[in-house]
Amino acid sequence: xxxxxxxxxxxxxxxxxxxxxxxxxxxxxxxxxxxxxxxxxxxxxxxxxxxxxxxxxxxxxxxxxxxxxxxxxxxxxxxxxxxxxxxxxxxxxxxxxxxxxxxxxxxxxxxxxxxxxxxxxxxxxxxxxxxxxxxxxxxxxxxxxxxxxxxxxxxxxxxxxxxxxxxxxxxxxxxxxxxxxxxxxxxxxxxxxxxxxxxxxxxxxxxxxxxxxxxxxxxxxxxxxxxxxxxxxxxxxxxxxxxxxxxxxxxxxxxxxxxxxxxxxxxx
Amino acid sequence: xxxxxxxxxxxxxxxxxxxxxxxxxxxxxxxxxxxxxxxxxxxxxxxxxxxxxxxxxxxxxxxxxxxxxxxxxx
Numbered sequence: 001x002x003x004x005x006x007x008x009x010x011x012x013x014x015x016x017x018x019x020x021x022x023x024x025x026x027x028x029x030x031x032x033x034x035x036x037x038x039x040x041x042x043x044x045x046x047x048x049x050x051x052x053x054x055x056x057x058x059x060x061x062x063x064x065x066x067x068x069x070x071x072x073x074x075x076x077x078x079x080x081x082x083x084x085x086x087x088x089x090x091x092x093x094x095x096x097x098x099x100x101x102x103x104x105x106x107x108x109x110x111x112x113x114x115x116x117x118x119x120x121x122x123x124x125x126x127x128x129x130x131x132x133x134x135x136x137x138x139x140x141x142x143x144x145x146x147x148x149x150x151x152x153x154x155x156x157x158x159x160x161x162x163x164x165x166x167x168x169x170x171x172x173x174x175x176x177x178x179x180x181x182x183x184x185x186x187x188x189x190x191x192x193x194x195x196x197x198x199x200x201x202x203x204x205x206x207x208x209x210x211x212x213x214x215x216x217x218x219x220x221x222x223x224x225x226x227x228x229x230x231x232x233x234x235x236x237x238x239x240x241x242x243x244x245x246x247x248x249x250x251x252x253x254x255x256x257x258x259x260x261x262x263x264x265x266x267x268x
Numbered sequence: 269x270x271x272x273x274x275x276x277x278x279x280x281x282x283x284x285x286x287x288x289x290x291x292x293x294x295x296x297x298x299x300x301x302x303x304x305x306x307x308x309x310x311x312x313x314x315x316x317x318x319x320x321x322x323x324x325x326x327x328x329x330x331x332x333x334x335x336x337x338x339x340x341x342x
Binding site for chain 2: 045046047048050051053054055144147148150151154155
């Protein structure tokens, strides 16, 4: 893989796609960290509280790392509209609202967290040095998120029928949005990153890598992930990699934008 | 009330150190024990960490109780 040492070696079009991808990745990690943190005293056991807290800390740290790379691009799309316009946030739809129960946390842990990790693995295997030099530690920290997700999927799937039914419904709901991340065959915003050498996989290859990564967690259970889920691409954005815009509640939006602390005069 | 079993957690900071007991976790499977140990005892950059079922310990010298049955119920 040819090494790309700085953003000036990329065309403006590729830099724009990279900036969009970085914002979708970092915003999703930011919201995933927030959602994990909301459950750090509500998990089924104390050790799981600690795990949720630790995973939250890592996701927020990874968001910070990716935003550092994003900030070096002239095409960084972040501006003041992010303080008032939820449409300027590119986080995954599964994280729009707080997790209603533990199965929702587990489903996002297994599917959304893994989606981000697979994307980062492809970037680490790619040639964009500002990313590759930062991702080894990030990916090492992600290893235990997958172990956590797999253990909980197996445990919940072996639980009472009502728990299995609930888990299946939640997994199905999250799965569709995760597959949609990879976009349609053309205009998906990922193929140009592969062509430029930033990612090691094109959209189709990355999608398959994702399916191959998450499937083992469900082996031996009655849950099935449909690899060819039909997606209606109407309303899907290659920039935010999702349908529609986030539907955060007021408190969540104030938290992620820092509105509350800004009013206190301790933030720009 | 925890429903798992106890695992002992041992770790070492460098290759030259011995494995030291650093704590316990309560877990329902070895997978949970691994992840819970990793996230609970993250205060050092360990080079090695293992978990062992407390039930797997084979007593050689058994710990004597601090008080005897007779002392509790004379």
